[in-house]
Amino acid sequence: MDKFKSRTEIGIFALGGLGEVGKNMYVIDYLEQLFIIDAGILFPDEHLLGVDYVIPDFTYLVENQHKIVGLFITHGHEDHIGGIPFLLKKVKIPKIYAAGVTVDLIENKLEEYPELLNNTQIVEFKSHFVYKFKGVEISFLRLNHSIPDSFAIVLKTDLGTIVHTGDFKIDLTPVGPSAEYDKLSALGSEGVLALLSDSTNAIKEGFSESEKKIGSSIKELFSKIQDRIIVATFASNMYRVQQIVQACIDCNRKIAIFGRSMEKTIEVGQQIGYIKAPKGTIIDATEINNYPTNELCFLCTGSQGEPLAALSRVANGTHKFIKLIPGDTIIFSSSPIPGNQEGVNRTINALFKRGANVVTHSPITDTHTTGHGSQGELKLMLTLLRPKYFIPIHGEYRMQRIHADLAIECGVKKENTFVLENGDVVAINDHSARLAGHVTAGDVYIDGTGVGDISGTIIKERKTLSEDGMFALVITIDTKAKTLPIEPQVISRGFIYMKDSEELTKSFIEETKAYLKEKMANAEQVNLGMLKAGLADVLAKSINEKTDRNPMVIPIFMDIA
DSSP, rough: OSSSSSSTSSSEEEESSBBSSSSOEEEETTTHHHHHHHHOBBBTTTSSSTTOOOEOOOOOHHTTTEEEEEEEOOOOOOHHHTTTHHHHHHOOOSSSEEOTTHHHHHHHTTTTTTHHHOOOOOEEEEEOOOEEEEEEEEEEEEBBBBBSSSEEEEHHHHHHHEEEEOSSEEEESSSSSSOOOOHHHHHHHEEEEEEEEEOOOTTSSSSOOOOHHHHHHHHHHHOOOSSOOEEEEEETHHHHHHHHHHHHHHOOOEEEEEHHHHHHHHHHHHHHTTSSTTTTTTOGGGGGGOOOOGGGEEESSOOOOOSHHHHHHHTTTOSSSOOOOOEEEEEEOOOOTOOOOOHHHHHHHHHHTTTTEEEEOOOOSSOOOOOOOOOHHHHHHHHOEEEEEEEEEEEHHHHHHHHHHHHHHOOOOOOGGGOOOOTTTEOOEEEEEEEEEEOOOOOOEEETTTTTTOOOHHHHOOOOOHHEEEEEEEEEEEETTOOOOSSEEEESSOOOOOGOOOHHHHHHHHHHHHHHHHHHHTTTSOOOHHHHHHHHHHHHHHHHHHHSSSOOOEEEEOOOO
16 A cells, blocks of 8 residues: 555555456455455356356455454355355454354355364344444444345444445335335435445446335246246345245245255255245155146256356256256246356257247246346435445446446535545545555456466466367477487377378478477587477467467477486
8 A cells, every 4th residue: 555544544445346246355444453344256257267266365464464353244145255265264354244144154155164164253243233443333234135134334433434335226115124224314414434335237227126026026927837937046146035935835836946055045044034935845856756847846046057057957958857848937037147148048048949938038027136226226325325435336347437427416526436446545534535556456266176376377378278279299309419319299189180180280290300400409408498488489380370370389398318
C-alpha cells in the first residue's frame, strides 16, 4: 500500500470478486486490524484447461496475518466460502463468523480436512448480534438471496459506517424470512460513509421476480407433465430445492437425489429445517424402478453443463442409475453463469438427441429467477442507505461500471464512486477518499491436490497442446565426439499423422541433423541447454512455414558421452 494511514483512514480492497463473478474476498483495514469478508472460489471457464478451481492470492494476508481479526461470511455459496480450506492452510484465522445454514456448509466442507476443522473456531451469529473490536462494532443485517441466512456486514467505525451487502435481491414475498428493511432505513438515516454492493445483475433493468412466484410456476409445470421429471438446479439454491420438493409432494411424486453436492444440500437443509419432506418422499436411487414414471422426479446437479455432473452423465448415457426413456422431461431451473453457456448448450443438445423433452424457458411458466438484484433493486439499496462513497463489487467490469452510474443517478457524487480492480486500495476517512496504491492480488489455480503450482505458462502450454499438439524429437548425442550415433526419433501427438507425413517428418529430421552438426562443429564445448533452445526455435519456425501450425516443440537429448 502507498502511504495508507491505518490509524486515520480505513483501507478497503478486494483480493477477489472485482472484474469477475466469483472468488469473492474483501478486506477492511483499520487501526492495524484486518476484517476479511468472504473467501470464495471461481469455477474456471474452458480456457483454464484441467484447472478445478481458482482462488485468490493470499500473499497479503500471509504477510499481515498478525493483524487479522476474523473472517466474516455473508452467505454459504461456493463463490463466498469455497476458498476457506485453502485459506486456513495458509493463514491462521482467529475466528470465522457465519450464520445458520452457512455454519453447517462450512463445517461439512472442513470435514474433508480434519486437521483444519479441529483447529478452527466457527462463531455462529444471529442478526441482532454485535461484536466489538478496537474502534469498530460489527453487526449484521438480514437480506434475501437464493440461499437462506444471507447477511450484509455492517462495520461502525470511529470514522463512519461501512456496509458490505453481500449478494442480495429485494424480494417482497420471499420464501424464507423477510429482509430487515427497517435496519437499512435506520442506517441511511444515521449516515453511511461507504457502501460496497453486489453488481452481478447491474446490467438488467427493472426488478427480479420473487422466488415464491417460481415455486408456483414449478408446481403448475409439474401438474402438466405425465411422465418422469428430471430437474437440474444449483445445489446451493436451498429455497429452490425446497420448492421443487414441495411441488413433488403436491403432485404425488417421489424424489430421487443425484449428485454429491445436491445430496449434501438435502442433508444439511433437512437438519436445520429448510428442507421439509414427509417420510418416504425422498427415495434411494436404487428404488426408482419400483415406481411408475408419473410418480417420479429426479433432482440433480449439472445445470451449468459441468462435464462430470449428474445431468451431463445422463445426457451422454453414462449415468449409473438414470437411462433416458421416451416421455422424460428435463427442466433447467437455473440460468447459465457467464462463461458456461457453451457447456449448457452442449448438454441440452445431447438430451434432445436422446429423445428427451427439455424445458429451459417454459412458454407457460417461469422456471428460474435470479438471486441478485436488478437495477431497480440496486437503486433502492442506494436510496435507502444514501452512502457518501460507493464501491461496486462482485461483478465483471461492465457490471461494476453500470452500477457506479446507477449510484451517481441516486445522488452519489461521481468523484466518490470507485470502480476498482482486485488489489486496488481505497483509503477513506470522515471527509475524503483516495486511491492509496495496490496490494498483491491475482489468481491461484487448484489442479487436483496441487495449490498454486499451475502457472499461467502451464495453462498456455496446455492450450497449445489442445489446439496444435506436440512435436518431440528424441536425439541420441555424443557430446565428446560431437556426433549423432543414431537417427533422431520423432514423436507426434495431435500434430501430424506420421504414416501419412513421412516426407514432412524426414525433412524435420534432416533439418535437426544439419543444425546440430553445424553448432557442434563450431563449439569448443557442447552446451545441451543452448542446443535444445536453439533447435526448438529453428524447428518451430520451419514447422509453421510448412504447415501453418504451432505445435509445442520438445527436443529430448540423450547424451552417451
